[in-house]
Amino acid sequence: MSSLTNQNIFTVSRLNSEVRLLLENEMGIVWLIGEISNFSAPVSGHWYLTLKDSRAQVKCAMFRGNNRRVNFKPQNGNQVLVKARLSLYEPRGDYQLIIESMQPEGDGRLQQQFEELKMKLAGEGLFAQTAKKPLPEHPKRVGIITSKTGAALFDILDVLKRRDPSLPVVIYPTMVQGEEAAIQIAQAIGCANSRNECDVLIVGRGGGSLEDLWCFNNEIVARTIAASQIPIISAVGHEVDVTIADFVADMRAPTPSAAAELVSRDNSHKTQALTGMIQKLHNGMRHYLAHQNALITRLSHQLDKQHPNYQLQRQSQRLDDLDNRLRQSMVRYIASRQQAISRAEHKIQLSSPSKKLAEQKLHLTNSHQKLLDAMDRKLLTTRHQLSLAAEKLETVSPLATLKRGYSITQTQDGQVIDNADKVKTGDQLITRLANGVVHSTVN
Known part of the structure; x- marks a missing residue:
């Protein structure tokens, strides 16, 4: 690697430029017969197409300055004879033909043979x-x-x-x-x-x-x-x-x-x-x-290579290519955004508040019903327990004892008198009977 000089190392742009110059200078003008496919005519006025036969195909461009002289409308499937020069579309590295003239195959082939024989015999x-x-x-x-x-x-x-x-x-x-x-x-x-x-x-x-x-x-x-x-x-x-x-x-x-x-x-x-x-x-x-016409043609071809219009044609083709790529990118981007929107709408529908409210309402209704059922069960149990406790309380209740003829005597401050020594003369006593109370004074 150390033996290489900077001149031996190509950039991709330089390589494509050198190959384009090699094709244009070495090959010159060629005549080609083929079938038109992938024909397109963008707003720039240039034509882009593919010429093919049963085994191969080649991309072509015909700029509007040349295609204005074509006296028929090319369509996919047409067999044509073209006069073109070899070139290379540098941005993509695509080998292509720059068409200078186009004729239907029959008339064009005879005319081509006429011109070739004429030049041969003249030479x-x-x-x-x-x-x-x-x-x-x-x-x-x-x-x-x-x-x-x-x-x-x-x-x-x-x-x-x-x-x-x-x-x-x-x-x-x-x-x-x-x-x-x-x-x-x-x-x-x-x-x-x-x-x-x-x-x-x-x-x-x-x-x-x-x-x-x-x-x-x-x-x-x-x-x-x-x-x-x-x-x-x-x-x-x-x-x-x-x-x-x-x-x-x-x-x-x-x-x-x-x-x-x-x-x-x-x-x-x-x-x-x-x-x-x-x-x-x-x-x-x-x-x-x-x-002189042959000389002019040769000089014109050399001039075309240096003419600003040639550079404009190449830039125009690149502009058409970028425009096409932009349109395709926009279509793909819009399609992806539409898909994202569709997925978001689906998610929104799945997480819709109305659906969640319906679910919560159903859950609340079920919980309310469960609460009412639990309260009923709790009240029933509590009533039963209260009834049992009341029965037990009734058994040991002082009131039940009072009903049998007994009474309870208390002082004014609520102290139960269970011994006569706890009272003295003049104390106010309260005697509680099964039904009512009796106030008395100790004499």
């Missing part, structure tokens, strides 16, 4: 302007790779017929939608290169949803276009539709009809050349802007 230089092959100024034969029954083919043929009816056209029919479409498109491009009968190829189809156009976002198609020796014009969907094929192709046309105009000759060929240059400029600007 390999497949989008670089230096890799683009120039279109022939006056094509001798045009190849069209699309569905033989699609509206795109007829649009292209109509434009070519109107602008340059003598221009030969070779059609390489293929599927342009579905799981097998990407392979067929790549095979058609390969076939056109092996036959080498065209000066330029138009690869495309009409508009549709992201899923409909997905075969043109396939890596096989992209690499086949990049490897083609014949210049390729990508003409997929409408002007607003953008696919990986557009970035890899030597030229992007906003529509199939526009592609036909690019390869056909008429009096406006100078305009076409200008359009081509403008398109190249647009492509160059698009690639430049994409690069």
